Amino acid sequence: MRFAIVGKKLMTPFRIFDDVVVLVEGDRISAVGNSSLLSRHKAEVVDVRDHLISPGFIDLHLHGGGGRDVMEGTPEALETIAETHARGGTTAFLATTLTAPLEQIHAALEAISRACTSEEIAGAKILGAHLEGPYLNPKQAGAQNPAYLRNPDPKELEGLLKKYPCLKRVTLAPELPGGLETGRLLRAHDVMASIGHSDATYQQILEAVEAGFSHVTHLFSATSTVKRIEAYRFAGVAEATLLLDALSTELIADGHHLPPSLIKLALRAKGTDRVCAVTDAISAAGLGPGEYELGGLPIIVESEVTSDFEAQPPAGSCVAKLADRSAFAGSVALMNQVLQTLVNLVGLPLVEAVKMVTWTPAHILGISHERGLVAPGMYADLVVLDDAFSVKMTIVEGKIVYQNL
Numbered sequence: 472m473r474f475a476i477v478g479k480k481l482m483t484p485f486r487i488f489d490d491v492v493v494l495v496e497g498d499r500i501s502a503v504g505n506s507s508l509l510s511r512h513k514a515e516v517v518d519v520r521d522h523l524i525s526p527g528f529i530d531l532h533l534h535g536g537g538g539r540d541v542m543e544g545t546p547e548a549l550e551t552i553a554e555t556h557a558r559g560g561t562t563a564f565l566a567t568t569l570t571a572p573l574e575q576i577h578a579a580l581e582a583i584s585r586a587c588t589s590e591e592i593a594g595a596k597i598l599g600a601h602l603e604g605p606y607l608n609p610k611q612a613g614a615q616n617p618a619y620l621r622n623p624d625p626k627e628l629e630g631l632l633k634k635y636p637c638l639k640r641v642t643l644a645p646e647l648p649g650g651l652e653t654g655r656l657l658r659a660h661d662v663m664a665s666i667g668h669s670d671a672t673y674q675q676i677l678e679a680v681e682a683g684f685s686h687v688t689h690l691f692s693a694t695s696t697v698k699r700i701e702a703y704r705f706a707g708v709a710e711a712t713l714l715l716d717a718l719s720t721e722l723i724a725d726g727h728h729l730p731p732s733l734i735k736l737a738l739r740a741k742g743t744d745r746v747c748a749v750t751d752a753i754s755a756a757g758l759g760p761g762e763y764e765l766g767g768l769p770i771i772v773e774s775e776v777t778s779d780f781e782a783q784p785p786a787g788s789c790v791a792k793l794a795d796r797s798a799f800a801g802s803v804a805l806m807n808q809v810l811q812t813l814v815n816l817v818g819l820p821l822v823e824a825v826k827m828v829t830w831t832p833a834h835i836l837g838i839s840h841e842r843g844l845v846a847p848g849m850y851a852d853l854v855v856l857d858d859a860f861s862v863k864m865t866i867v868e869g870k871i872v873y874q875n876l
């Protein structure tokens with residue numbers, strides 16, 4: 472199957488083309504150019520001439536959507552999540568687990584393994600699994616269930632790595648006993664070791680980097696910062712991340728979790744090649760305001776923002792809070808809301824913002840040779856957007872999976 476997408480503008484995302492034609496053959500992009508391509512190649516034309524074309528969005532941190540959660544451990548749940556996020560322009564993601572009893576983690580990984588290799592799952596491509604917990608620091612638990620937090624167990628994790636090759640990323644706190652050994656194990660298996668829900672000091676982060684940790688999970692959320700012990704100051708995870716080029720990171724850029732100032736600070740320190748944006752979305756993503764449940768806890772999804780917050784999030788955008796509104800319970804954003812936040816709230820040029828949800832996450836995960844870029848030979852993962860960041864079409868490996876033209 473060959474078709475040509477004809478659009479107003481393309482962000483590769485390293486440059487911008489006007490009046491562009493992207494030729495798709497099978498699951499790959501075969502050519503990118505102007506209308507002369509149409510006279511040289513016979514292809515069915517998909518006309519999106521009023522709109523922007525971008526690489527499909529890649530989300531390295533995603534728990535759920537459309538009312539379903541990765542922890543349900545069923546193909547139906549994963550499919551609903553994949554379809555829901557495809558409506559926001561996501562073409563590939565890491566299905567992310569939560570801290571839970573081991574049997575439940577096994578069930579989730581089993582389902583993700585099957586979904587990764589299945590041709591049947593509709594919507595966005597599931598790249599693999601991201602294990603978030605249970606090896607997290609109780610001092611930085613966030614919304615992870617403290618009842619199931621444990622010290623890293625390299626033997627146990629080695630069992631999971633051998634059984635589930637779909638495991639591509641693990642978030643853990645390296646300062647816990649067994650943390651560094653776990654980092655070395657992940658490095659040996661070529662799996663991304665990510666520092667998260669961590670109370671480490673700068674010195675401990677240096678040890679973690681030497682043990683193979685390369686990324687920091689949702690910077691400024693469940694990450695330690697400067698603390699004073701007796702007379703002396705100790706830098707924490709946040710400062711270490713900003714300072715060390717060896718570490719890449721991700722930001723929950725839903726317009727609620729982080730104010731523009733913190734996003735700007737991370738980008739000034741590290742640039743858009745080392746900082747990607749994620750949704751960290753939960754099951755209520757894509758459902759709108761209301762009362763829901765998350766892992767047995769009642770939560771509220773609403774658009775209200777505290778009056779002295781730095782900026783007004785995108786109109787109508789929501790966030791999940793614990794029932795007493797004392798803390799966030801997760802984001803309910805789709806990726807187009809993240810892009811909108813980066814451009815409208817933070818003020819990034821569109822092409823830089825697009826890079827943070829396409830090439831940068833692909834590069835961080837080590838898949839930028841096949842995804843995250845519109846160029847010949849790459850997977851035909853594409854999203855078509857209007858000027859207000861509404862998704863008009865999502866194409867995953869050459870198949871149109873969502874359309875709202």
Ligand SMILES: [Zn+2]
Nearest residue numbers: 532567603751
């Ligand atoms: Zn998460």
